[in-house]
Amino acid sequence: MAAFTDSCYLGFDFSTQQLKVIAVDENLNVVQQSNVQFDSELSEYSTQGGVHVHSDRLTVTSPVLMWVKALDIILQKMKNAGFDFSRVKALSGSGQQHGSVYWKKGARQVLQNLDAGKHLHELLQGSFAVLDSPVWMDSSTTEQCLNLETTVGGAQKLADITGSRAYERFTGNQIAKIYKTRPEQYQETERISLVSSFASSLFLGNYADVDYSDGSGMNLMDIFTKQWSQQCLSATAPQLEDKLGTPVPSTAVLGPISTYFVSRYGFPADCKVVAFTGDNPGSLAGMRLQEGDIAVSLGTSDTVFLWIKDPKPTVEGHIFCNPVDCQAYMALICFKNGSLTRERIRNECAAGSWEVFSKALRSAPMGNNGNIGIYFDAMEITPPTAGVHRFNEQNSKVAGFSEEVEIRALVEGQFLAKRVHAEKLGYKIIPGTRVLATGGASSNKDILQVLSDVFGAPVYTIDTANSACLGCAYRAMHGIVVEKGVHFAEVIRNAPEPKLAVTPTSGADKVFEPLLKRYAELEERVFKESQQ
Numbered sequence: 001m002a003a004f005t006d007s008c009y010l011g012f013d014f015s016t017q018q019l020k021v022i023a024v025d026e027n028l029n030v031v032q033q034s035n036v037q038f039d040s041e042l043s044e045y046s047t048q049g050g051v052h053v054h055s056d057r058l059t060v061t062s063p064v065l066m067w068v069k070a071l072d073i074i075l076q077k078m079k080n081a082g083f084d085f086s087r088v089k090a091l092s093g094s095g096q097q098h099g100s101v102y103w104k105k106g107a108r109q110v111l112q113n114l115d116a117g118k119h120l121h122e123l124l125q126g127s128f129a130v131l132d133s134p135v136w137m138d139s140s141t142t143e144q145c146l147n148l149e150t151t152v153g154g155a156q157k158l159a160d161i162t163g164s165r166a167y168e169r170f171t172g173n174q175i176a177k178i179y180k181t182r183p184e185q186y187q188e189t190e191r192i193s194l195v196s197s198f199a200s201s202l203f204l205g206n207y208a209d210v211d212y213s214d215g216s217g218m219n220l221m222d223i224f225t226k227q228w229s230q231q232c233l234s235a236t237a238p239q240l241e242d243k244l245g246t247p248v249p250s251t252a253v254l255g256p257i258s259t260y261f262v263s264r265y266g267f268p269a270d271c272k273v274v275a276f277t278g279d280n281p282g283s284l285a286g287m288r289l290q291e292g293d294i295a296v297s298l299g300t301s302d303t304v305f306l307w308i309k310d311p312k313p314t315v316e317g318h319i320f321c322n323p324v325d326c327q328a329y330m331a332l333i334c335f336k337n338g339s340l341t342r343e344r345i346r347n348e349c350a351a352g353s354w355e356v357f358s359k360a361l362r363s364a365p366m367g368n369n370g371n372i373g374i375y376f377d378a379m380e381i382t383p384p385t386a387g388v389h390r391f392n393e394q395n396s397k398v399a400g401f402s403e404e405v406e407i408r409a410l411v412e413g414q415f416l417a418k419r420v421h422a423e424k425l426g427y428k429i430i431p432g433t434r435v436l437a438t439g440g441a442s443s444n445k446d447i448l449q450v451l452s453d454v455f456g457a458p459v460y461t462i463d464t465a466n467s468a469c470l471g472c473a474y475r476a477m478h479g480i481v482v483e484k485g486v487h488f489a490e491v492i493r494n495a496p497e498p499k500l501a502v503t504p505t506s507g508a509d510k511v512f513e514p515l516l517k518r519y520a521e522l523e524e525r526v527f528k529e530s531q532q
């Protein structure tokens with residue numbers, strides 16, 4: 001029997017639609033979970049899906065004070081539930097990737113002198129030079145992307161340095177836009193954080209450095225030297241290095257928790273804050289990904305990611321530094337039209353019910369009688385194009401599908417896209433490949449069945465869909481022993497293994513092989529037509 005132990009570790013996730021937290025004990029058992037939904041529990045900020053989409057349909061931001069208030073609320077909820085904060089030895093966390101926070105001159109001092117009698121959102125009201133933080137859904141910085149690529153010598157050259165060609169949502173391009181369109185606010189900015197390092201700054205009571213893994217999503221850091229690229233910094237905005245701090249290993253202990261949390265919630269004074277990272281890197285840690293596995297995250301965005309040793313950056317997809325092993329990397333492809341598009345089709349074709357949606361998935365045949373759909377409600381990232389496109393089995397465009405066909409076309413199309421783009425980057429599904437699914441939609445077995453059929457591989461899940469939180473609770477635990485040279489894998493050796501959720505339906509490979517080819521051709525056609 002596992003030994004009883006009182007200590008525990010917290011992992012937070014500041015994701016797109018909500019703030020979540022998980023506590024694990026020394027035996028890696030989850031002992032507490034909580035969350036705060038931005039739209040419903042912080043309705044005063046009027047977000048939809050956690051964000052504000054601006055009138056140009058390209059600019060997407062979130063109110064930074066909403067995230068601060070969410071932290072006040074979640075800690076209060078834990079306190080009300082009787083959670084004993086004095087047990088917390090270390091904490092870490094993650095944030096939606098690429099988003100940026102602009103701290104106003106003087107904010108460091110405010111962070112260092114927080115009055116434990118007041119809420120954080122009251123204390124930090126005047127601490128941000130930009131109140132609406134650009135987030136990963138933003139695609140308004142094409143001009144800045146072109147400028148950056150031209151300055152460094154092209155898209156591939158930029159990918160060779162930073163792991164990615166210029167992407168609109170990447171933080172450097174967002175900073176360049178702020179500098180150009182709001183120069184006074186840029187001048188007023190003392191420090192720029194990612195959502196992840198902003199969140200760790202709150203716990204630290206000081207500016208926290210950006211970690212290598214989330215820092216790889218900025219188009220500013222050299223992923224091989226793990227330092228800022230001077231060429232990229234100077235192409236982005238003046239005095240930028242001063243505002244960014246220094247990148248640190250994702251395993252770094254940043255310091256003890258701020259006295260604010262000690263006095264207000266009863267955290268121990270020596271509770272350690274371990275560097276926060278991106279939500280996808282956090283999930284990589286939580287899912288116990290092994291080489292050869294493919295992770296599919298079905299959160300607000302859909303992402304596909306892998307653990308890799310020898311990165312070869314290209315102009316499609318991203319290479320990030322690995323969050324748990326400084327020698328390794330992770331490859332990632334991001335799809336913007338994930339859960340929110342599934343929700344739209346659910347609302348239009350399944351009376352707003354996931355059960356009805358699932359029933360429709362089960363009743364339409366695998367392969368959907370050759371009907372294929374591409375549903376890019378918002379400007380997609382992979383590939384960068386927008387619009388809804390439906391094709392019948394002869395590849396002719398059709399105006400609409402029946403409700404059942406529409407639902408299956410959406411889910412099959414989303415997974416065909418994932419496999420097509422992963423294979424384009426050279427990833428092969430081989431016997432023994434495991435697909436590890438996570439994120440909100442991974443709780444839906446009928447969606448996972450389609451994933452398994454399209455990938456021709458078994459799909460595994462872990463007990464919680466919040467793998468980023470879990471991974472960060474594990475990372476917090478690792479932070480305590482990392483200086484002794486203990487590897488992450490050793491720390492999580494006794495964590496529960498992912499469990500088999502579904503296996504491919506017999507005959508799925510024959511159905512999907514031709515569809516993969518057709519999907520790739522149709523998507524290419526849609527993309528080319530959009531460029532004319």
Ligand SMILES: Nc1ncnc2c1ncn2[C@@H]1O[C@H](COP(=O)(O)OP(=O)(O)O)[C@@H](O)[C@H]1O
Pocket residue numbers: 015016017018298299300301339340342343354438439440441442443444447465
């Ligand atoms: N049963 C379900 N079937 C399909 N999707 C679901 C189901 N339950 C939740 N979801 C989706 O999960 C999404 C939230 O996933 P989550 O990983 O928590 O997102 P994020 O971390 O980006 O905030 C919701 O937008 C919702 O569409």
Ligand SMILES: O=C(CO)[C@@H](O)[C@H](O)COP(=O)(O)O
Pocket residue numbers: 015016017095096097098136169217278279280299300301302303332334
């Ligand atoms: O942009 C990316 C990854 O590059 C997104 O995956 C964001 O990190 C948002 O994550 P979710 O809130 O959808 O989990």
